Amino acid sequence: MSDRHFELPAHPNLDYYRKRAKHLRHAYAAGDTAAEARVADVLGARERFLLSDAQFVLAQEHGFRSWAEFRAHVESRAEDRPVSRLTGVRPGIYASMAGTLLAELRRGDPGALRRLRAYVPRHATATSAATAELRDARLIIARELGFPTWRELVSFTEKSRLDLGERREERRRLHREAEALLAGDADRLAALTAGQAGTLLHMLACPETIPGVRLGKALGVPRAAVEVLLGKATDLTLPLTWAARSGRVEFVRLLLDAGADPGVRTWGGTPLENAVHHGNTEVVDLLAARGIVPGALWTYAACGRLDLVRACFDADGGLRPDAARARPDLADTGAGFPSRLPPTDDPAEIVGEAFVHACQHGRIEVVRWFLDHGVHPDVAPYLGRTGLHWAIPGGHPHVVRLLLERGADPSIRDDLLRTDAGGWLNMIFTARPHDPVARRLHELIGSG
Template sequence: MSDRHFELPAHPNLEYYRKQAKHLRHAYTAGDAAAAARVADALSDRAAERFLLSDAQFVLAQEHGFRTWAEFRAHVESRSTTEDRPVSRLMGVRPGIYASMADTLLVELRHDDPGALRRLRAYVPRHATATSAATAGLRDARLIIARELGFPTWQDLVSFTEKSRRDLGERREKRRRLHHEAEALLAGDTDRLAALTAEQADTLLHMLAGPEPIPGVRIGKELGAPRAAVDVLLGKATNLDLPLAWAARFNRVEYVRLLLDAGAEPGIRKWGSTPLENAIYHANTEVVDLLAEHGIVPQALWTYAACGRLDLVRACFDADGSLRPDASPARPDLADTGAGFPSRLPATDDPEEIVGEAFVHACQHGRERVVRWFLDHGVHPDVAPYLGRTGLHWAIPGGRLQVIRLLLERGADPSIRDDLLQANADGWLHIAFAARPHDPVTHQLHDLIGSR
């Protein structure tokens, strides 16, 4: 079977694909070799008996990874009215990396690996009920990789990857040219900064949002530059939203505070995530608290739990304890961080999964009252809604002693290993505190976990 998948535009038109199906049927009937190859891919020998318009529509659906024309039509109609995809996870990665990932996945599919079968069923609709992955081809493996990264087709992924690399090169060049201006910023040279253009000010503010604005200069939670110098740039800037998203990711607490006060919009989704989602994913609890003061975006059970808002968590449930339908308009996915995490399987509507997501992020941020409330309402302490990470795994890197103690008291199993790192609680402790072996928290965690 050939590697044939066609790219969908940002706003596809269903009538266009209806015409494409008619054209395919006419071309096949006329003996066109390319049309015959396409039909053979999807229908094998069945087309020799008959080839109706419905069959041509089926071929188009298959070529886009869908089981039926009805499913393909529903997907096109849903995309025709939505905005452009807000996913930007690629960060300049070469297309060859994704090709290698697809080749590796193909081997797993051919060996009928259970994990590969789950991915095949989740991302390729025509295989949604498959009991074996052994018959899947390269086009299926590539489609899985593309859709895990938020793209409808392999061609779309490759095209966007190439654009991402060009954009990354342009950003690096801008930063290289502004090296001396970055030094002036850190030194507080307001006169030099006053001569910059608005575009240069935007770039410098973005640079300041990272942990190392210039090579060899590390900054942390503090602002990292004289306030007067930053104010000069803020007065020239045209876009504070990207620096805010970046600062939230790197735990630049005082810079986040300053950007919010200067009017940065905390609800804007950049690079796949809102600033709050970025801060939650990276366990930057101080930043989470700052952003939550300006509004919780997105408004969902898991973000409420991560922010420690027990009142909002409770409001997500009806009086009988059932989850309200509006509790999960957005779902967590670590792949949105651009930090190399694989995408989860598509989220389901299972209330237990939705509650589990909220529970583990409450553990991650040390929200003891929220964690206790969930446990009191029947949540299992070892629930692992995605990536196989339990609340214990999520709580250890941040040293959330009270939550960890509570989880262990309620029966959490420290021997469970996650799917990604294959690490149990002790393994997560070694990973998280490898650079801080003498930290008092490390010893307390060892005592807590080792005693189980």
């Protein structure tokens, strides 16, 4: 999948939108039903539809009061399109999300108002969401998913579902080739096309994509057969990203040795971001050895690079501006979380993000450094999850002990699952309650 949205250039300029307005006017005049629906959504029924009207529709679709405001916005910045993370979700799901959000806006939910102000320019200074409309809620959902308008979100969603169906059919057709991969049949694999080799590598990157096989940190198939596929495939970006998010340590190592670029963003982030968000510390270490991308306070902390963490602060202890050039969002990499509320520029929030990811990956020296410099052990920059919540899934008793010693409260419940530290422990280790790590964590949290 491309890392750009299908119908937008990487850096659209005003001429692009002028042409889109002209196209809308001509389509409306020709009786195009989609164009008529767009116009009706903003202007209602129209006997005359001028170019200025088309420009106004585009501005409104992007959340602006007027074409003049929209034009000024486009001319003031080059808009780089973020990566989509859609995987075949029906448009109706997003419509339902927009309806729920509209209800939250109408009842004055503070978080919903914060989202409205962040993503709908004409409401940027609003103190109340009472006048918000359905199209505003839709625009918020689209912007949180990386799309400039609702229309483009729906269009891309429909295409992504078709693409997903095609990929599933391709995997079904490659059933025998998958068997050849498992058996190490290099001769059969050598006859594949570059596209087929890439599909098999993508399948190998996921724990259960190959029928009847559960893959883990080990490669799980004959290395020589994988090397045949690596020699034929032309794009290793997607396999690397999925291997990183799946914790396929040895496969990540092979992909990197074969020349896969760890700095490419796809499916919501770089391979490193995917590995960090999914808690795959061994993969994080592998990727960090090749370069930390993106370079920011939270990634340095997740990688355990205390030297780089320190370098994010000036001599007076202030946070340097480039420390926050990238911000984490678990929804970007499909870790099963909703989009966070729009992040603020508050240095305490930025530091808190780095702190919890250091806890997540067991980087005790970084955690201790933050605590020594005034970070509260119960800081919860998003999802209401404290350092304890983050440290438990990875099985980091040394971090849990340190947090408790510094006053962390194990009774705090997160915002999403409404579960305290003990509940998280039971949930994560329910299938292996006698695990030595689980026992140690129980002892620590119980005494805490």
